[in-house]
Amino acid sequence: xxINSLLIAVGSMGGLGLxxxxxxxxxxxxxxxxxxxxxxxxxxxLPGANCGACGFPGCGAxxxxxxxxxxxFNGCPVGGPDVADEVAKILGVESGASERMVxxxxxxxxxxxxxxxxTYDGVKTCTATTLMSNGEKFCEYGxxxxxxxxxxxxxxxxxxxxxxxxxxxxxxxVGCGECVKACPQGIMExxxxxxxxxxxxxxxxxxxFAKKACTRACIGCGICVxxxxxxxxxxxxxxxxxxxxxxxxxxxxxxxKCPGKCFTNR
Numbered sequence: 001x002x003i004n005s006l007l008i009a010v011g012s013m014g015g016l017g018l019x020x021x022x023x024x025x026x027x028x029x030x031x032x033x034x035x036x037x038x039x040x041x042x043x044x045x046l047p048g049a050n051c052g053a054c055g056f057p058g059c060g061a062x063x064x065x066x067x068x069x070x071x072x073f074n075g076c077p078v079g080g081p082d083v084a085d086e087v088a089k090i091l092g093v094e095s096g097a098s099e100r101m102v103x104x105x106x107x108x109x110x111x112x113x114x115x116x117x118x119t120y121d122g123v124k125t126c127t128a129t130t131l132m133s134n135g136e137k138f139c140e141y142g143x144x145x146x147x148x149x150x151x152x153x154x155x156x157x158x159x160x161x162x163x164x165x166x167x168x169x170x171x172x173x174v175g176c177g178e179c180v181k182a183c184p185q186g187i188m189e190x191x192x193x194x195x196x197x198x199x200x201x202x203x204x205x206x207x208x209f210a211k212k213a214c215t216r217a218c219i220g221c222g223i224c225v226x227x228x229x230x231x232x233x234x235x236x237x238x239x240x241x242x243x244x245x246x247x248x249x250x251x252x253x254x255x256x257k258c259p260g261k262c263f264t265n266r
Contacts, residue, residue: 038067038090045086049078051154053176067091074098077175100193101175103158103168107187108200108216108262109142110163115213130184139213141202143187152182192244197253199240201262206238211260218262227254 043063050058054075056065065071066087073091074084081098088095120136122128126148129135135144145164157172158179166179170193180188187202201218203210210217220238232246233254240262247253255263 036067039063041090042067042087045079045083045090046076047078047083047174049154049174049176051078051176051178053077053174053178077101077177080175101190102170102173102193103175103177103179104189104191104195104198104200105143105166105168105187106189106198106200106202107141107143107165107185108264109137109139109203109214110161110165111145112163113215114139114142126182127184137213139203139210139217141185141187141204142214143185148182148184149179149188152178154178195242195244197242197247197255197263197265199242199262200264201239201260204237204239210238216260216262218258218260221259223257223259224253224255224263227257 040063043060046059046063048059052058054062054071054077056062056071059076062071062076066073066075073087073093073095074081076083076087079087080100081095084098085095115138116136117138118133118136120129120133122132124146126144126146129144129146134140137144143165145160147160147166149166150158150160154176155172155174157169157174158166159169161167166188168179175190177190180190182188185202191198199218201214201216203213203217205213205217206220210219218239220235220240222235222240224240225233225235229246232243234241234243242253253263253265255265
């Protein structure tokens with residue numbers, strides 16, 4: 001009796017297993033979605049950094065979105081123009097001319113150049129300093145010098161120098177922009193590699209206060225703007241702004257007379 005019950009139970013389980021297997025097989029056939037082969041092709045040419053700089057969780061997600069039209073073919077800053085060209089070929093579109101982007105430090109106010117208003121004894125991070133007391137420097141627009149941007153760089157393309165300022169190693173910079181996101185002061189910017197001349201100051205205080213805060217501050221005097229052709233340099237919030245579209249890569253910038261030596265030429 002017990003053997004018969006056991007055989008019936010085994011037979012029932014086996015029958016149910018066959019029914020469920022058949023159902024799953026039918027469902028898989030009916031619901032199966034073929035993956036676009038271009039997704040794997042795009043994924044193969046991507047650098048595999050999975051850094052998220054493209055705005056997606058990783059290279060696989062970027063590949064899927066770019067093939068489905070939800071991302072630009074040149075949306076991988078780590079891969080740069082070469083990868084963009086490869087992705088464009090896979091998608092069958094014209095890549096056009098794209099230029100490498102690199103991070104730039106838009107501040108020259110290190111320990112030697114800036115005046116101190118106090119001694120900061122709080123948590124030694126830029127974000128904490130911003131929230132607590134705006135740091136120990138009189139210039140509240142500049143670099144705090146605690147290196148959050150360096151910590152955010154996954155490619156060893158940055159370091160802190162002896163003067164308390166971050167330095168970008170442009171040959172290693174992949175243009176991911178993580179340092180820009182990490183800086184609460186907004187002194188890290190992404191620029192085209194051809195942007196040789198930069199105004200490396202963010203101080204908007206103008207003549208009366210900027211110079212007292214930092215010897216390399218822009219004081220808003222406008223000398224460079226007056227020397228430039230119309231539209232090439234403009235003043236905005238006591239800072240000179242370069243219109244790179246109006247300057248050719250080989251153009252001469254009227255920056256030599258800048259009293260604070262705010263401009264640097266790569």
